[in-house]
Amino acid sequence: MYQDVILDHYKHPHGRGLRDGDAEVHHVNPTCGDEITLRVRLDGATIEDVSYEGQGCSISQASASVLNELLVGKELGEAQKIQETFLELMQSKGQIEPDDAMEEVLEDAVAFAGVSKYPARVKCALLSWMAWKDATAKALSEEAKTA
Amino acid sequence: MYQDVILDHYKHPHGRGLRDGDAEVHHVNPTCGDEITLRVRLDGATIEDVSYEGQGCSISQASASVLNELLVGKELGEAQKIQETFLELMQSKGQIEPDDAMEEVLEDAVAFAGVSKYPARVKCALLSWMAWKDATAKALSEEAKTA
């Protein structure tokens, strides 16, 4: 399950560190103690930045790095589609063999296909993605309030 | 386990009914709902009467009848010895084969030897005896108080 792509993201994470954001969330994986603090900065419907800090295993760290790489600069609609595709892949229990279409959407994130066979690790891979979803919702509702 | 002696006491109980007493107790066997109300009347150290009323199976009814037959008129010390011997027999899990000495003490009550093999029924056989012990203690402490 430890693909080179994953190890690479683990050893050289993208966009790590906390920077300014519109909303911040803190998510925990209680089964293993993995934690992430994640901030989202939006510019209208565009994701300007996803910054994060946390501790966790190679899978959760690499996944946050991939997320940053994939989502920063995307429109929210597109980002949500990526998130949903990633979620689908991770919940597939190893049953989905990513095809070209999926690879186009997920890029490096397809390397996590193998992780989906390990239920205890799926949560690690999803931790940052769930945090991102939560933070984005928060940012949007903040915006709605101040608008 | 249903010896003729037991059936006989069951069908023709001795001393049944509540009469005057120095103390009254109410005992219940929660596992089967058997109940007994029992009164003891003492004359100094002599048991003048044991009267009782209750509902229960043949074993508990016959046992109360045997108790009445055995204990009324006895000195307390002797009665206690009988009670202890009966208790020993009932807790023997079918291991004690009553000998002559025991038969002399227990008379009709030796018929209950077979019951001791049935743990669920031992409590039935002991219900009235425990009630008697309790009532006697109560009568004596009442006496001590008023003395």
Add this chain to the structure above:
Amino acid sequence: MTQLPGLLDTEAIRKDFPILGRELHDGKKLVYLDSAATSQTPSQVIDVLSEYYERYNANVHRGVHVLAEEATALYEGARDKVAEFINAPSRDEVIFTKNASESLNLVANMLGWADEPYRVDHETEIVITEMEHHSNIVPWQLLSQRTGAKLKWFGLTEDGRLDLSNMDEIITEKTKVVSLTLVSNLMGTVNPVEAIVRKAQDVGALVVFDASQAAPHMPLDVQALQADFVAFTGHKMCGPTGIGVLWGRQELLEDLPPFLGGGEMIETVSMNSSTYAPAPHKFEAGTPPIAQAVGLGAAVDYLNSIGMENVAAHEHALTEYAVKRLLEVPDLRIIGPTTAEDRGAAISFTLGDIHPHDVGQVLDEQGIAVRVGHHCARPVCLRYGIPATTRASFYLYSTPAEVDALVEGLEHVRNFFG
């Protein structure tokens, strides 16, 4: 052999239950008529238990090693099976407990510690019925003592049914919870619940069903019941001992506070404070009964393979036959419904003046296992002015021949004490 319409192929089924081949008292074949106390266990369940310990045993939820993942998959798979068995909208609504009693206590305690609008306190009322098992009485008595809430109950009619004539006095605006059994374990009565549910919903009370005697014997659909909570127990439905179920509506499980604290039920713990995992884990403190849940899953598979509709039809036919035959026995009085309509396969009776203990003992000497006493439903005995009953109860492996054996055995009892 008596042939009744609707019977299952008991010859085949009985082969699944090793214990039914047992002989007692020098060669008397076991006639097991005590399934309402606990059902027997098929090889399909026993084998799954052994296999669990021989191949997969590990603690669940916390491990990354193969055994831990397999054990977790088996444990959570059992939750899926149970959820489907009772038509739960979500698997996360199925909480594993140790027995139905724990399930019912869990609800009572949640409501005692809850915030509004669920909180049971001295200004509120709790409603049960006079036909409840002690496990659906005592938890509410304790809650009432601890909170000051008033405990009220539906009484019983002469023929063993709920007396709903004074429903509006019993369920009122103060009622916070109505907890009742679907099927009486002593009398076999199957309760009509729609009117009660409607009334409870009208006043905003939660409805708890004790399905301990329903889940093993008939299709159970928590959505159709419109229940808020449903409790039942594994050992009465071909499963192992040591496992029970509480189903609860998701929204309630989210809002209500935890009951027992410990491993598994937490999200994060520090010495100063803790947060809790989402349901069902919030209510499963400590290492759960893992093998027992897996065994219950196997029991559900077994029951599904036969079909709960078919189980119900079998028991209905058998109960009809048993009621008819029992009523032929002189001095025999059935406590509860005397027809097979809206009744389950537990039949309680008295036999003249002969104490049930004696009835049971003499039947036992013939290899016939019935239960005697108050069956943990003493208020029913009080209601009908009897100290105890003898209860014969049937299940999917019971046969008309066993009914005949019982009736013959009772004749013997009468002669013996007559």
Add this chain to the structure above:
Amino acid sequence: MTQLPGLLDTEAIRKDFPILGRELHDGKKLVYLDSAATSQTPSQVIDVLSEYYERYNANVHRGVHVLAEEATALYEGARDKVAEFINAPSRDEVIFTKNASESLNLVANMLGWADEPYRVDHETEIVITEMEHHSNIVPWQLLSQRTGAKLKWFGLTEDGRLDLSNMDEIITEKTKVVSLTLVSNLMGTVNPVEAIVRKAQDVGALVVFDASQAAPHMPLDVQALQADFVAFTGHKMCGPTGIGVLWGRQELLEDLPPFLGGGEMIETVSMNSSTYAPAPHKFEAGTPPIAQAVGLGAAVDYLNSIGMENVAAHEHALTEYAVKRLLEVPDLRIIGPTTAEDRGAAISFTLGDIHPHDVGQVLDEQGIAVRVGHHCARPVCLRYGIPATTRASFYLYSTPAEVDALVEGLEHVRNFFG
């Protein structure tokens, strides 16, 4: 093969545990180093469970038929065995629960509902330690929230021991209960308890021991401990899941109120009020984990056949060897005592910056089962500033060769993430 003085004949013992013959990941032999989470189950126990369901299965305490009497004798026989195993003065002091967590919650709830002098309320204090398992933290946090009592705790020293330097500040006249573990499940620390017991007795506080990690591994004597309550769990001591034990002093069990209500725990029930059976039944509501208690009895027999002194000696030798070998691994830091003195056979460590999850996963690929995470003792992780640990834990079937396999596996982990 490494030979150490004091080792058991593991070749013979391992034959009793079918799962230890399992192969994982295409032929890798299982190296099970997760016994602190749950122990494996010998055939002697598995067979007793099957036999129970195949020959004796019945509900207990209430029946006059043969099966009910046999099942009751087996269930109560298991109580005798457990009582003897822990040197309880009376068998009636042994309460069967579903796990250690329930046992500890039971104590906390009894004390919350108790009358004086036991009652925990807002004027009183509860004492635990920073090395407790969540199951000995959260119940007391809940009790503290519900009653207003103040929760205090002993901290830890750098080398994984209890810091008793401020004992007089922690245990005071207000302390009603001190609850602590005999052996840390995360660090393996064996706690010195005499001074704490003496101090607790001085101020009139009750002492509760969590013996979950002690009962499986060393002789346990509740009288020598001078304990008031002792809790432990079946699945860590070669027994089945779904069974735990609470031992309590008879006088306390008599005085304290019941916790869960239901069948079995009552003396007599009417709709208006109930009275309770004497202990232990008062605390065993509903159908107990019958088969599981019987299985625990068989586990106790099994452990006795080997001898708890011998189990302790085996583990001590193995732990000494394991500590030594592990400290040879570069970047490996043991969390907890770094000698085998006063320590059990659970060893937690970190390995450089490599997250325990990754350590565990790569070990698993080699067939080595360890546990990773906070081991339900997150405050220990917080105390030592680490997110989690990898824990290897040994039992009577563990061998020096398995320690070697672990050390080799860790080398592989380092290379992989290096």
